[in-house]
Amino acid sequence: MESVRKGFIFSLDAALALIVVIMVGGLLVMYFQVAEPKAGAYAASDRIAEDAAVVGFYLGKDAGQMGLSGTLPSDEFASCSVVYGYEIRVNSTWSSPIEKKYCKGM
Amino acid sequence: MRKGIYSGVIALTALVLAVAIIATAGQRIAMQGDSIYGSSMMEVKMHWQNARYVLDKAASDAIADSVFGSGNCTYSTGAARTAVSTYFPQILNEMWEGECIVSAGPSLSGASGNITINATIKCGKDFGAESSVFYEKQVTFKKAVSSDSSGGSCLIDIEDMQSGVCEVDEILSGPNNLCSQ
Structure with missing residues (x-):
């Protein structure tokens, strides 16, 4: 009778290993499910701000004209992209570049 | 088994x-x-384009200021070269915390009607000690300048010869009126 049972019920070590792997896998899936939407929101606000800055730079439009804010919004996900302009002033020193911010909050 | x-x-x-x-x-x-x-990489390229635009304007500013500060309202290649060499790194240093630099030059040559400025702009970003992205390319700016102090004050015109845009337009009439000719 003893010899028949041998090998039928799998070893506890192998079962524990499977449980540990499934748990780690589950935790990883949960981590990515939580982290990815956040990373996606950051990436989206960053991309929108950057695209607006590029278009604004070439068309000479500021953040307000591009439908964005000139300061960092207090939203959970927000990003700013900065471009610079320059104003020529005939005097005896250089002018500081004029900072223009294009910010998007989500 | x-x-x-x-x-x-x-x-x-x-x-x-x-x-x-x-x-x-x-x-x-x-x-x-x-x-x-x-x-x-996209961001670095964008910063390079922005830096090029700003230095284009800064070159005209440097030339105008060198004429204005000459004492006799005249263009001098040496004074303009000194001004451009001072302005370019200082201005870039104020943008994106020094992410862009002038890696070669700037050089300035030519008479007042045909000024050529060459410089190499390098923009980059470091990711720790082992990896970075950068974009580096030479730029050329071509300018023409005229000045007039016949009225007592020093008036200056500067034209960007690549775009045809008059960047400084203080002389409104007379033979030195560069922008309306």
Whole structure:
């Protein structure tokens, strides 16, 4: 009778290993499910701000004209992209570049 | 023959699952890394284009200021060269915390009606000590300047010869009126 049972019920070590792997896998899936939407929101606000800055730079439009804010919004996900302009002033020193911010909050 | 076959199957399943999880996680991390490099490259290129635009204007400012500060309202290649060499690194240093630099030059040559400025702008971003992205390219600016102090004050015109845009327009009439000719 003893010899028949041998090998039928799998070893506890192998079962524990499977449980540990499934748990780690589950935790990883949960981590990515939580982290990815956040990373996606950051990436989206960053991309929108950057695209607006590029278009604004070439068309000479500021953040307000591009439908964005000139300061960092207090939203959970927000990003700013900065471009610079320059104003020529005939005097005896250089002018500081004029900072223009294009910010998007989500 | 069947001794331990179930244990073996379960252990193999655990192993396959573990490998699949590690491979998937590794791939996601690698993709995130590629995405960061890609977006950084776009950002660096954008900063380079912006730096080029600002230095184009700064070159005209430097030339105008060198004429204005000459004492006799005349253009001098040496004074303009000194001004451009001072302005370019100082201005770039104020943009994006010094992310862009003038890696070669600037050089300035030519008479007042045909000034050529060459410089190499390098923009980059470091990711720790081992990796970075950068964009480096030479730029050329061509300017023409005229000045007039006949009225007592020093008036200056500067034209960007590449775009035809009059960047400084103080002389409104007379033979030195560069922008309206």
